Amino acid sequence: MIRLLLFATLALTAVAPATAQPNNPPPSNPQGRQGVFAITNARLVTMGPQGVIEGGTLVIRGSRIEAVGAGVAVPEGAEVIDGTGLDVYPGMIDGGSGAGLTEVGSVPETRDNDDLGDLIPHFQALTAINPNSVVLPVTRLGGVTSAVVEPSGGLFPGTAALVRLHGYTPDQMLVAPEARYVVLEFPRTGRRGSFDQRSDDDIKKAADKALQKLNDTWDAAVAYARVDSAAAVQPEAGRERPYTPALAALADVVRGQRALLVRVDVAADIEKALDWAKTRRVPRVILSGAMEGWRVRDRIREAGVPVLAGPVLAVPTRASDRYDRAYANPGLMADAGIPVSIRSGETENTRNLPFHAGFATAYGWNRDAALRAVTIGAAEILGVADRIGSLEPGKIADVIVTTGDPFETRTTLRRLFMNGYDVPLASRQTDLYREFLRRTPSAQ
Amino acid sequence: MRLPALMIASARFLLLAGLSSAALVPVAEAQRRGATPARPASARPVSVQASLPPERASDDALPRARTGSVLVQGATVLTVSHGTLANTDVLVQDGRIARIGTGLSAPAGVPVVNASGLYLMPGIIDAHSHIATSSVNEATSPVTAEVTQEDVIDPFDVSIYRALAGGVTVSHVMHGSANVIGGQNETIKHRWGERDPEALKMAGAPRTIKFALGENPTRVHGRGNGIVPATRMGVEQVIRNAFEQALRYKAQNAAAARGAGDPAPYNLRLQTLADILDGKVLIHCHSYRADEIYMLTRVLRDYGVHRIVFQHVNEGFKVAPELAAFGNDAPTVAGTGDGVTNGFAMASVFADWWAYKMEVYYSTAYNAAVLTRNGVVTSINSDSNELNRHLYHEAAKTQRYGGLTDDEALALITLNPARQLGIDGRVGSIDVGKDGDLALFRGHPLSVYAVPLGTWVDGIRRFDADRDGDDARLSVRPDERVDTATLHVHDDHRCMEGVDLAELAAEATEGR
Numbered sequence: 039m040i041r042l043l044l045f046a047t048l049a050l051t052a053v054a055p056a057t058a059q060p061n062n063p064p065p066s067n068p069q070g071r072q073g074v075f076a077i078t079n080a081r082l083v084t085m086g087p088q089g090v091i092e093g094g095t096l097v098i099r100g101s102r103i104e105a106v107g108a109g110v111a112v113p114e115g116a117e118v119i120d121g122t123g124l125d126v127y128p129g130m131i132d133g134g135s136g137a138g139l140t141e142v143g144s145v146p147e148t149r150d151n152d153d154l155g156d157l158i159p160h161f162q163a164l165t166a167i168n169p170n171s172v173v174l175p176v177t178r179l180g181g182v183t184s185a186v187v188e189p190s191g192g193l194f195p196g197t198a199a200l201v202r203l204h205g206y207t208p209d210q211m212l213v214a215p216e217a218r219y220v221v222l223e224f225p226r227t228g229r230r231g232s233f234d235q236r237s238d239d240d241i242k243k244a245a246d247k248a249l250q251k252l253n254d255t256w257d258a259a260v261a262y263a264r265v266d267s268a269a270a271v272q273p274e275a276g277r278e279r280p281y282t283p284a285l286a287a288l289a290d291v292v293r294g295q296r297a298l299l300v301r302v303d304v305a306a307d308i309e310k311a312l313d314w315a316k317t318r319r320v321p322r323v324i325l326s327g328a329m330e331g332w333r334v335r336d337r338i339r340e341a342g343v344p345v346l347a348g349p350v351l352a353v354p355t356r357a358s359d360r361y362d363r364a365y366a367n368p369g370l371m372a373d374a375g376i377p378v379s380i381r382s383g384e385t386e387n388t389r390n391l392p393f394h395a396g397f398a399t400a401y402g403w404n405r406d407a408a409l410r411a412v413t414i415g416a417a418e419i420l421g422v423a424d425r426i427g428s429l430e431p432g433k434i435a436d437v438i439v440t441t442g443d444p445f446e447t448r449t450t451l452r453r454l455f456m457n458g459y460d461v462p463l464a465s466r467q468t469d470l471y472r473e474f475l476r477r478t479p480s481a482q
Numbered sequence: 483m484r485l486p487a488l489m490i491a492s493a494r495f496l497l498l499a500g501l502s503s504a505a506l507v508p509v510a511e512a513q514r515r516g517a518t519p520a521r522p523a524s525a526r527p528v529s530v531q532a533s534l535p536p537e538r539a540s541d542d543a544l545p546r547a548r549t550g551s552v553l554v555q556g557a558t559v560l561t562v563s564h565g566t567l568a569n570t571d572v573l574v575q576d577g578r579i580a581r582i583g584t585g586l587s588a589p590a591g592v593p594v595v596n597a598s599g600l601y602l603m604p605g606i607i608d609a610h611s612h613i614a615t616s617s618v619n620e621a622t623s624p625v626t627a628e629v630t631q632e633d634v635i636d637p638f639d640v641s642i643y644r645a646l647a648g649g650v651t652v653s654h655v656m657h658g659s660a661n662v663i664g665g666q667n668e669t670i671k672h673r674w675g676e677r678d679p680e681a682l683k684m685a686g687a688p689r690t691i692k693f694a695l696g697e698n699p700t701r702v703h704g705r706g707n708g709i710v711p712a713t714r715m716g717v718e719q720v721i722r723n724a725f726e727q728a729l730r731y732k733a734q735n736a737a738a739a740r741g742a743g744d745p746a747p748y749n750l751r752l753q754t755l756a757d758i759l760d761g762k763v764l765i766h767c768h769s770y771r772a773d774e775i776y777m778l779t780r781v782l783r784d785y786g787v788h789r790i791v792f793q794h795v796n797e798g799f800k801v802a803p804e805l806a807a808f809g810n811d812a813p814t815v816a817g818t819g820d821g822v823t824n825g826f827a828m829a830s831v832f833a834d835w836w837a838y839k840m841e842v843y844y845s846t847a848y849n850a851a852v853l854t855r856n857g858v859v860t861s862i863n864s865d866s867n868e869l870n871r872h873l874y875h876e877a878a879k880t881q882r883y884g885g886l887t888d889d890e891a892l893a894l895i896t897l898n899p900a901r902q903l904g905i906d907g908r909v910g911s912i913d914v915g916k917d918g919d920l921a922l923f924r925g926h927p928l929s930v931y932a933v934p935l936g937t938w939v940d941g942i943r944r945f946d947a948d949r950d951g952d953d954a955r956l957s958v959r960p961d962e963r964v965d966t967a968t969l970h971v972h973d974d975h976r977c978m979e980g981v982d983l984a985e986l987a988a989e990a991t992e993g994r
Contacts, residue, residue, distance in 0.1 A: 447929065
């Protein structure tokens with residue numbers, strides 16, 4: 039398998055200009071190139087109306103999928119990729135990650151997820167995502183082609199962005215202009231890890247205080263939106279308004295122009311958050327996390343709110359919980375009728391998203407439903423189903439060609455297309471493998 | 483809100499990594515598997531079990547472990563030591579594997595488990611853990627060889643049960659990584675339900691001690707306390723200094739034994755260090771970077787220490803040939819046949835952790851594969867009460883990253899960690915005479931869809947997926963009003979527990 043992978047990489051390197059000196063070869067472009075590609079004789083798992091197509095052909099032209107089907111003709115001049123024995127899926131989508139926003143966890147200079155202040159919804163994750171992060175090629179080799187990259191920390195820590203893990207600028211990476219989501223860290227009544235030794239009373243006090251702040255801020259945002267909307271009709275009326283970007287960002291949520299991504303995990307907090315959003319008629323709400331969503335799944339279903347659930351590979355929230363609750367959580371919610379996708383909650387190991395989905399499957403979730411959840415299901419929740427999430431003509435070509443089930447641990451990629459680019463299957467981690475498998479010089 | 487967030491961040495920064503396993507694959511076996519032949523350095527015969535010191539005298543005081551019997555029928559048996567046996571029965575009697583075969587019948591009173599269509603593997607062994615302990619770091623000095631996890635085993639930690647639910651039967655409970663020479667570790671069996679800490683200890687397991695290199699000890703002592711070491715140069719000198727003191731301690735006592743002068747005043751720290759030099763205590767060293775790994779091999783050579791298990795060793799792949807060759811010059815073991823050396827450097831690694839701190843930024847998930855292919859006995863450990871529940875999945879990642887065979891991948895969490903703990907004569911494979919530590923899976927354990935159904939320790943079923951209830955706790959705090967939720971924090975583990983985290987978090991924020 040690895041050998042094939044290496045050959046694929048070497049083959050790409052071989053197209054370098056003839057002028058290159060042998061001892062100083064130019065690097066292959068890690069972002070690949072666009073063209074016309076036809077993957078033939080493959081098992082196409084479209085996640086769209088065409089279902090699964092055995093022995094099918096998928097044509098990519100430019101950034102788009104042009105054709106999908108069993109009897110599709112290979113266009114003249116297309117580069118043909120023999121997909122015999124291989125599977126083709128849409129790239130997977132992570133509903134919550136820090137990839138590109140943090141490079142090295144312990145080094146503050148490389149952490150851009152959490153700025154000062156509780157009320158900074160206008161701070162944009164997209165601004166600080168590093169397109170050249172070493173993490174991104176590592177992630178996409180796991181079949182994860184896009185992710186909601188989220189700020190975290192205070193009450194409104196910023197605006198998350200759904201990005202494709204490919205490209206040289208934030209604008210090239212953003213999946214759709216509207217694919218941004220204002221994050222609310224809903225006041226929480228749980229402990230934040232084993233290092234949090236606050237008393238139950240202190241935890242409650244902090245949560246109550248934060249909730250008061252949230253309510254005050256929201257009231258201000260509603261008022262701001264009213265003034266702002268009036269100003270849009272009568273431009274003169276708005277000239278004297280002070281510069282309040284935080285309220286402007288929240289006004290977009292008040293008016294339903296942006297979804298509110300509510301980070302919340304504890305059962306009682308989820309109920310409180312749903313009540314809060316209902317009372318204030320927040321137009322578009324997505325729950326993120328919901329580690330205890332299984333406890334209150336009927337309430338979530340009644341609220342009609344979708345969930346980006348996870349991480350799945352996590353210990354249960356309470357010592358008294360059955361050992362497999364975190365594994366089973368997404369499936370329990372989905373089976374209750376809630377639209378569910380998965381967030382890995384990872385940064386450098388966002389590549390493990392398929393394993394989060396795999397464990398949810400092992401512990402009870404229907405496998406096809408889980409696959410749907412990390413592809414077209416995620417795209418639907420995030421409002422980008424017209425662009426990504428399935429293999430359909432006209433969609434952006436985010437396509438993975440695999441040796442089999444993308445959740446299965448031993449499965450590897452044979453080919454990767456992102457935005458139509460034929461992306462080399464290389465990262466620093468594969469480079470180190472090539473350099474050190476048989477090191478020269480060896481031991482003295 | 484801010485402070486907890488910082489604390490979380492700091493916990494993550496401070497992660498201590500260890501180096502864990504090395505795969506010692508005989509050439510013939512490797513060739514049979516179709517693997518690239520191992521380098522000559524790895525082909526030398528090594529008997530880990532024979533080379534390790536005898537059990538502690540104090541083990542005689544441990545309570546005799548309760549044992550059980552069971553007949554598992556018709557499973558696909560993944561022996562790890564001698565391949566996969568289809569539709570095979572395994573009989574455990576009084577805590578030991580008594581028979582492996584077909585058509586076995588259960589002696590009177592022995593429960594029978596129908597395992598048709600299921601997979602049976604040896605109980606999984608975690609060579610780096612911080613579960614079942616009430617105290618991790620004695621972070622008061624760069625050298626604290628005198629303290630030991632033996633004194634702080636907590637049989638009530640529900641993480642033990644959850645590990646069983648992941649097929650894990652043995653954990654190497656380690657001191658943290660705050661100190662260059664930390665405390666001694668304890669190898670336990672997951673005898674969940676026993677309330678006496680002594681009952682969890684694995685009698686006969688060799689003594690081991692934690693060392694730690696790199697960012698953690700330099701952060702805690704150099705930057706935290708203003709004492710050496712603040713650099714990797716200092717770490718080397720701390721070790722050399724400690725060994726020199728131990729040599730003098732030994733020399734004075736040896737002279738006194740010959741009647742020349744008084745013995746040295748008793749000092750447990752120096753005595754423990756002397757035991758390391760005498761080969762009575764096996765070093766398990768937290769390490770990440772290739773330079774510091776190589777440094778310790780040089781220091782150990784200088785002091786005649788021929789055995790080392792590196793923990794974490796994220797950059798072990800860069801010095802894999804040196805690790806494979808380490809110990810070649812060690813003396814042979816008496817009574818083990820021709821040319822059996824007692825030297826080795828092994829590696830116990832993460833499957834894919836990286837980038838949570840600077841010293842793991844240049845890592846690769848292919849580490850275990852590179853080490854294995856270079857002839858280093860390698861294991862995959864957890865260092866986490868989350869990860870330890872799916873070590874079978876972590877092992878499977880070596881098939882994605884490096885294409886290891888099923889047997890090679892399974893050895894990473896069974897036989898190889900057993901070698902690294904010096905307990906491979908007792909556990910780590912399904913062989914007649916070994917302990918009845920077994921894990922039963924629905925689905926092949928290397929599949930992401932595998933589910934552990936039952937786990938036996940010494941023939942006693944300690945986990946049953948179909949029968950166990952929700953709340954597995956053995957005890958509840960009497961003042962507890964409600965079981966407060968603890969939210970998931972990435973990399974929330976205990977390697978740096980006991981260190982003043984608020985101060986360190988502030989330091990991290992200020993970027994000092």
